[in-house]
Amino acid sequence: MSGGLSRDELVRYGRHVSIPEVGLRGQERLRESSVLIVGAGGLGSPAALYLAAAGVGRLGLVDHDLVELSNLQRQVLHDTNAVGTSKLDSARARLEGLNPHVAIETFETRLDSGNALEILGGWDFVVDGSDNFPTRYLVNDACVMLGTPFAYGAILRFEGQASVFAAPGGPCYRCLFRDPPPPDLVPNCAEAGVLGVLPGIVGSIQANEAIKWLAGIGDTLAGRLLLIDALRMEFRSLDIAPDPECAVCGPEPSVTELIDYERFCGGSPRDEAAGGGAHTEGAMHDLDIDVHELKRRVDAGESFQLIDVREDYEWAICNLEDVGARLVPLATLPQAAESFDASEPLIIHCRSGPRGDRAVEYLRAVGFDNAVNLAGGILAWAEEIDPAMPQY
Structure with missing residues (x-):
């Protein structure tokens, strides 16, 4: 998309355009940009809503789940009438109703090593709204290989994290978390719970980072990890440096193609994993x-x-x-x-x-x-x- 903003767009985005740091050119840059969101769940919901409202020209969503009643406590893209239907169908209807100027693309599939480079390729920015370690490492490695920055977010109970990884000269997710935790060490949200508003906070921060990056304004979280404690309402920021021995983004990477991330993280496809934790079949154990x-x-x-x-x-x-x-x-x-x-x-x-x-x-x-x-x-x-x- 190119050219000046229409009358409708000038009215719709007027509060953006009136900000000197954004202005007409910044809003046009948003309209000319594209963002892919991995997951239409707790983090993906606010990110998608605010990126669509902000006027990002092309917005992609990757998910394979159906809307469940238990999602509605935090996944604000969806409503009660959508229970039992595709999350992507629900998301598309909501986002197109919010802003018809945004082109919505959907990928109703589980992201894996076989399709990640194709799906993640060709976007200006990625928002990782996944809720499991295999997908986080997969998104990171694919984005590093594609040269695409992404906004990271994670939530559990009252605590959240956010950063921007794979930006030029900045660290990647593996620079901070070289190895995944043992599969039994960190409970997922289905087991431990999550405050419903917390993904709204973290997902909105991810959208904020995408908007700043695309509009070319401000300082992003690249090189910093933002820690959020919603129970005490405290925010802390930690500096992160690129790891010169990083297996993916280091000067001599040992991981040069996508791997089996379920095996790398010590889990199986049966784990309560990507896209909201729906049951998926995997190979049975001897026990x-x-x-x-x-x-x-x-x-x-x-x-x-x-x-x-x-x-x-x-x-x-x-x-x-x-x-x-x-x-x-x-x-x-x-x-x-x-x-x-x-x-x-x-x-x-x-x-x-x-x-x-x-x-x-x-x-x-x-x-x-x-x-x-x-x-x-x-x-x-x-x-x-x-x-x-x-x-x-």
């Missing part, structure tokens, strides 16, 4: 059983102990009490395990698998050699055995 085997055992009247290691509020949404499940939140497992019968099979389940894996690992370490995890958790049961069961 897993699937939901069809559990159903067979129930129907056959076999004797076993079914332990649900989710939290009280999750149990209230949906549970397997009618097939004998007992609620034992993961944090209370060591004490509750004293009441388990070591002579009967133990079947552990959580929402989608990861907490069940941890519970089985602990139980086997303390002598329950017959403990197994229900692959895919209660989400798999809802999808494959009982479609009427509520999902979250």
Whole structure:
């Protein structure tokens, strides 16, 4: 897009144009620019809304999930009427209604090593709204290889982070986080929770960084990590320098093509991961059983102990009490395990698998050699055995 702003655009963006640092040329630069947002969830929602409202000419969204009721506490792109529909369809309708001057492109797929360079290529700026480590490392590496800066954001409970990575001369995500944390160390938002307004704060900061970069104004967060504590309402900024030994952006990179990021981060495609944490199938572990085997055992009247290691509020949404499940939140497992019968099979389940894996690992370490995890958790049961069961 080029040329002067139309009368409608002059009115719509008047509060921008009247800022000396932006002016007509800055607004025209926004209209001539493009931003790709990875994830139409908690972070992607405010980022997309504010970038569309600001008049970024071309806006892309990558997601593969459906809108769930549990999303609406923080994912403000979507509303109650959109529950059960594609997040991208919901997002497109909202953004086109907000600003018809913005061209919306959607990519309804899971971002992976096979498609990331193609999808992320050709954009002026990327906003990473993902919620898992494999996707963060993937976005970082792809952006470094493409030479495209991106706004990073992360949230958990009351705490958030934001920065700009892969800018010329600046650090990348790997300069700060050379290696991913152990997969069991950091809980995801489904397990630990997140204050609904926090992604609004962090996602808006990501949009702010994109706007400044595209308009060529101000100082971005490149070279700095912004730390946000919403409970105390404190902001801190830490300086970050490029790592001369960085495996991706260093002078002698050892990672020159995209890798298997699930393996790199020690997880599996079954983890509660990109795009809001929906259940996805992955290869079963040796210590897993699937939901069809559990159903067979129930129907056959076999004797076993079914332990649900989710939290009280999750149990209230949906549970397997009618097939004998007992609620034992993961944090209370060591004490509750004293009441388990070591002579009967133990079947552990959580929402989608990861907490069940941890519970089985602990139980086997303390002598329950017959403990197994229900692959895919209660989400798999809802999808494959009982479609009427509520999902979250």
